[in-house]
Amino acid sequence: MTAGVEYGLHCLLWLASSPGTPLSSRDLADFQGISRSFLAKVFPKLEKAGIVSASEGINGGYLLARQPGDITVLEVIDAIEGKKPLFDCQEIRGRCAVYRERPPSWATKGVCAIHAVMLRAEKAMRDSLASQTLADIAGDLGGKAPPEFxxxxxxxxxxxxxxRTRSGATEDRALS
Amino acid sequence: MTAGVEYGLHCLLWLASSPGTPLSSRDLADFQGISRSFLAKVFPKLEKAGIVSASEGINGGYLLARQPGDITVLEVIDAIEGKKPLFDCQEIRGRCAVYRERPPSWATKGVCAIHAVMLRAEKAMRDSLASQTLADIAGDLGGKAPPEFxxxxxxxxxxxxxxRTRSGATEDRALS
DNA sequence: ATAACTCAGACAATTATAGTCCGAGTTATG
DNA sequence: CATAACTCGGACTATAATTGTCTGAGTTAT
Known part of the structure; x- marks a missing residue:
């Protein structure tokens, strides 16, 4: 699992807690002490997937495009990482030397047994991730912080x- | 999922179909058209994990150390990849700028809510992988090949x- | 009209993986 | 008993992907 996913999910939770008010990727990055430039590269992916909507200009930023309860963790991961499979079968079974580069049809028919096991495991993982929405995570988090936070x-x-207009603290990576 | 796992599992299936007779990593590599040198690096990991046992010398090779029904796919993966977690939490929640580098205890207490979701998904995947043994996979495969194979x-x-002693075809990567 | 902000894509540096190479030890053969 | 071919085992290099940085084009309030 990539770091981009971690950053993205944390940002989406903050967005969920600020409905109506757009937050910029720059502010979100500084607020959480992560790289501005890198975060600026993950948000476009979330927008293309219809998870957030962008507004430009000096007071622009990102807004959740749907209700937190309608956004699953799986969607977010697929949007950022690009839905690549956990295991890419190289069809080893067809390379067996006894075939002499001409594998018979019975050997390559259907899904490789090893591949099938991996697909089942991947499905189990994805089902688990699809069952959790941003609202669920925010709920777990809600009770912990004191009211003034x-x-x-x-x-x-x-x-x-x-x-905005004054103060020179606009260098990249203000914190770190 | 790494390629080493794919190679390892395919080899273990061949080992399961050849009880009593050791197969060398070299023969297994040539037999399946994969790199000898690379395969020679994954087998020691399987041996350290107690999945195969090695015998040296000119007719040596590897043997399954246990019954195929007692070796789970999960074990094999952990042995080869080293049991590293799917998601390594960077504790973003503690870096929030309002804390000014001094996160309060309530913020870092327990497991991060995002991390918890990932741990559940990982467990679902691992449970699925742990439920399948080499014998199960070999069984799926058994019915397909004709008797003479x-x-x-x-x-x-x-x-x-x-x-063994004659013929000069000992170059690395005979096929490919 | 300016200036600072926004997004967005092209460009390096780092890291992990895939693959190669060479050395030490073991066993059957001559 | 000496050889030779094999075995394992770890150190080294190339490739691919991820992380992170930089510069440019467009937008909006001052």
């Missing part, structure tokens, strides 16, 4: 948009 | 051990 977060983001 | 295979391997 969400206010602190809103304040941090507001200060951020306020001080 | 296993004889052809035995003959190929026998010819191989027979012509």
């Amino acid at each position: 969400s206010d602190d977060v809103r304040k941090w983001l507001a200060d951020r948009t306020k001080g | 296993s004889d052809d295979v035995r003959k190929w391997l026998a010819d191989r051990t027979k012509g």
Whole structure:
């Protein structure tokens, strides 16, 4: 599982907690102490998949395109990683030397038995990931933070948009 | 999933079909048209895990150390890939800028909600892989080949051990 | 009209995988 | 008993993918 997925999911959770107000990939990156440039490369993928919607301009940013309960973890992963299979069968069974480069049809018919096992395991994993939505994760998280925390977060983001035109802290990777 | 796992599983199936007679990693590689050198690097891992046992010398090779029904696909994967997790949590939640590099204990307590989702999915996958043994796969495969095939295979391997001392076809990657 | 922001795609550096090569030890053969 | 071919085993290199950086084009409030 790639780091892009981890970053993306964390960002989507913040987006879910800020309905109506767009958050920019830059602010999200600084807010969480991760690379701005890299995050700026994962968001377009989420937009193409219809998970977020982008708005441009000085106060633009990203917004969740659907309800958190309608976005599954699996969708997010596929959007970012590109739905590549866990196991790519190289059809070893057809290379057996006794065939002399001419594998008979019975040998290559259907799905390779090893491949089939992997496909079942992959399906089990994907089913598990598809059963969890952003709302589920946000729910698990909700009870932990004290009441004043969400206010602190809103304040941090507001200060951020306020001080746009001044202050020179615009270097990449402000934190790290 | 790495290619080493695919190669290893295919070899183990051939080993399962040849009880009592050791097969060398070299013969197994040539027999299936894959790299000798690379296969020679995956077998030691299987031996350390107690899945195969090695015998040295001119007629040596590998033997299944246990019954095919007692070897699960999951074991083989862990032996070759080293049991590394599907997702390594970077604890993004603790880097939130509002904490100013001092995350409070409630934020980092327990398992990250995103990480938990991934762990569940990984468990689902591993459970599926653990439920399948080499015997199960061999069974799926058994009905497909015609009766004379296993004889052809035995003959190929026998010819191989027979012509050991002569014939210059010992270059790496005979096929490909 | 400016200036700072936004997105978006082209460009390196790092890391892990796939594959190659050579050395040490073992066993049957002459 | 000496040879020769085989075995395993680990150190080395090339390739592919991921991570991360940089520069450009377009948009919106001041």
